[in-house]
Amino acid sequence: MNPSIIGQMAVSGALMGLVYALIAYGFQLTYATSKSINFGQGELVMISAFFSLTLTNLGLPYWAMVPGGLLFGAVMGLVVERAGVRLALEQKSEGWILLTIIIGLFFFSTAENIWGRDDRPFPTPISADPIHIFGVDVTRLELAVAVGVLGIMGLIELFKRRTLLGKAFEAVSADRDAAELMGISATRTVMLSYGLSGAVAALAGILVSPITTVGPTMASAIILKAFSVAVVAGLDSGFGVVLIGMFLGALESLSSFYLGSGWREAPGLILLILALAVRPTGVFGKAVIRKV
Amino acid sequence: MLQVEDLYAGYGASEVLTGTTLSVKKGTLVALIGANGAGKTTTMRAISGGLKPSKGKVVLDGKEVQGLDASRIARLGLAHSPEGRKVFGPLSVEDNLLLGAYSRLPRFFGFHAKAQADLDRVYDLFPKLKERHKQAAGTLSGGEQQMLAIGRALMARPKVMLLDEPSMGLAPVIVQEVFRTIRRLKEEGITLLLVEQFAKSALEVADYAYVMERGRIAVEGTPAELSRNERVIAAYLG
Ligand SMILES: Nc1ncnc2c1ncn2[C@@H]1O[C@H](COP(=O)(O)OP(=O)(O)OP(=O)(O)O)[C@@H](O)[C@H]1O
Numbered sequence: 433m434n435p436s437i438i439g440q441m442a443v444s445g446a447l448m449g450l451v452y453a454l455i456a457y458g459f460q461l462t463y464a465t466s467k468s469i470n471f472g473q474g475e476l477v478m479i480s481a482f483f484s485l486t487l488t489n490l491g492l493p494y495w496a497m498v499p500g501g502l503l504f505g506a507v508m509g510l511v512v513e514r515a516g517v518r519l520a521l522e523q524k525s526e527g528w529i530l531l532t533i534i535i536g537l538f539f540f541s542t543a544e545n546i547w548g549r550d551d552r553p554f555p556t557p558i559s560a561d562p563i564h565i566f567g568v569d570v571t572r573l574e575l576a577v578a579v580g581v582l583g584i585m586g587l588i589e590l591f592k593r594r595t596l597l598g599k600a601f602e603a604v605s606a607d608r609d610a611a612e613l614m615g616i617s618a619t620r621t622v623m624l625s626y627g628l629s630g631a632v633a634a635l636a637g638i639l640v641s642p643i644t645t646v647g648p649t650m651a652s653a654i655i656l657k658a659f660s661v662a663v664v665a666g667l668d669s670g671f672g673v674v675l676i677g678m679f680l681g682a683l684e685s686l687s688s689f690y691l692g693s694g695w696r697e698a699p700g701l702i703l704l705i706l707a708l709a710v711r712p713t714g715v716f717g718k719a720v721i722r723k724v
Numbered sequence: 725m726l727q728v729e730d731l732y733a734g735y736g737a738s739e740v741l742t743g744t745t746l747s748v749k750k751g752t753l754v755a756l757i758g759a760n761g762a763g764k765t766t767t768m769r770a771i772s773g774g775l776k777p778s779k780g781k782v783v784l785d786g787k788e789v790q791g792l793d794a795s796r797i798a799r800l801g802l803a804h805s806p807e808g809r810k811v812f813g814p815l816s817v818e819d820n821l822l823l824g825a826y827s828r829l830p831r832f833f834g835f836h837a838k839a840q841a842d843l844d845r846v847y848d849l850f851p852k853l854k855e856r857h858k859q860a861a862g863t864l865s866g867g868e869q870q871m872l873a874i875g876r877a878l879m880a881r882p883k884v885m886l887l888d889e890p891s892m893g894l895a896p897v898i899v900q901e902v903f904r905t906i907r908r909l910k911e912e913g914i915t916l917l918l919v920e921q922f923a924k925s926a927l928e929v930a931d932y933a934y935v936m937e938r939g940r941i942a943v944e945g946t947p948a949e950l951s952r953n954e955r956v957i958a959a960y961l962g
């Protein structure tokens with residue numbers, strides 16, 4: 433084995449893993465405020481990528497396409513919340529699980545009807561030429577993934593800690609009823625979390641598309657791994673999803689290199705099974721401590 | 725300032741409140757006492773919107789608020805410090821206080837400066853909270869959490885404040901401190917509805933009191949009147 437190849441594989445895998453981390457982070461956002469997640473998030477990633485591709489094809493420059501794509505993702509997140517989650521939560525039912533899956537299927541067939549079934553390249557001004565850092569080659573595209581993922585997560589964390597609206601978001605996550613007594617609308621806060629989650633998913637699509645191409649099924653494998661990362665890291669640790677995402681990405685890149693690409697999905701599944709067996713609250717999840 | 729008229733509310737099929745009527749005049753402290761399970765907490769939740777009343781009226785400063793969302797009622801000037809305190813455990817003491825003033829503050833920037841005067845007032849009332857302003861609220865002692873819950877309600881500059889069992893689960897010395905605080909709030913002219921297990925202490929600070937039994941007001945009057953009422957003496961002051 434050549435150590436520099438191992439390093440190379442691990443680094444580019446880890447950078448891809450940040451995409452899983454970002455989608456998993458989106459799950460955490462909505463889970464925090466409403467104890468619900470969008471099971472059709474993969475389709476949201478995909479449809480936002482298609483929309484962004486269309487913006488690009490219409491001649492929008494990259495810097496204008498990205499906010500457009502994020503806005504689209506946010507709006508789709510709000511659609512999911514309104515159509516699939518709110519009523520179910522108001523009735524204290526688990527209906528949101530099925531409803532979000534169905535909305536995902538609806539996004540899927542909409543995308544097929546509008547854009548067709550073929551995978552398409554996603555043009556980007558960021559070059560795929562490798563640059564040499566610390567003994568490994570990384571492409572600017574891969575670096576853009578890292579910058580984009582860590583950048584938006586950092587911004588959202590800053591928002592939660594530094595603004596009053598962000599603190600209200602945390603308050604609803606901690607105790608919804610008590611937050612309402614402060615004049616904070618829990619419904620609006622849940623909407624906010626779905627909007628952010630949608631924007632984050634759209635960014636994941638925009639960042640990963642130049643590497644994977646855009647197609648109706650582009651996110652089906654990615655989303656499974658994002659679920660694994662969310663479950664393994666726990667649904668409350670943003671730091672945890674980054675670490676686990678990078679770890680899983682590196683692991684699958686190495687195993688597909690050494691064992692063959694058919695084994696690519698294996699590490700994620702094994703990790704998921706182990707995590708569920710050993711620590712159902714996640715490696716970084718806190719057990720909830722309540723003082724009575 | 726607050727009127728509750730013929731209020732019905734409950735959980736699912738079981739009606740707990742069956743025609744509760746009470747009122748709190750501006751600048752007065754009204755006590756609501758009664759046995760465990762009488763419906764005192766349910767009354768407070770039906771007033772502040774955590775529970776939707778099935779019948780009856782809640783009038784806050786001349787405006788009917790029954791059926792509105794809790795957050796809306798809070799923005800209209802009602803602060804409810806709930807049973808069990810319910811501070812935001814993972815957030816700092818200061819963040820808890822700032823959130824108390826949520827409806828009056830800008831959402832993004834400058835909220836801290838705008839709340840400074842109110843923060844100083846609460847810190848002046850509870851120096852312990854100032855000492856621990858950066859600490860996570862969940863790590864405070866029970867007494868400190870109660871002070872925080874009261875401080876948080878004060879931050880709203882409410883028209884009416886509901887205090888549900890502020891002495892619950894606290895050591896006797898701390899209970900005395902809680903009652904001293906309540907007295908101070910009263911001196912500052914805050915309109916208060918207080919639910920308390922310690923009926924005797926509650927009657928000492930109150931201007932008027934209601935005794936609740938099985939979802940209704942059974943007896944009402946000034947503390948002096950209630951202290952002469954044999955039924956009340958036997959059940960709550962003995
Ligand atoms: N969440 C709930 N679901 C169902 N029933 C409830 C709920 N909360 C309270 N109850 C019932 O409503 C009745 C009144 O309860 P409530 O909490 O209002 O009493 P309380 O006067 O505040 O008593 P305590 O002094 O013990 O706090 C009780 O019989 C209780 O069992």
Ligand SMILES: [Mg+2]
Binds near residue numbers: 764766889
């Ligand atoms: Mg009670």
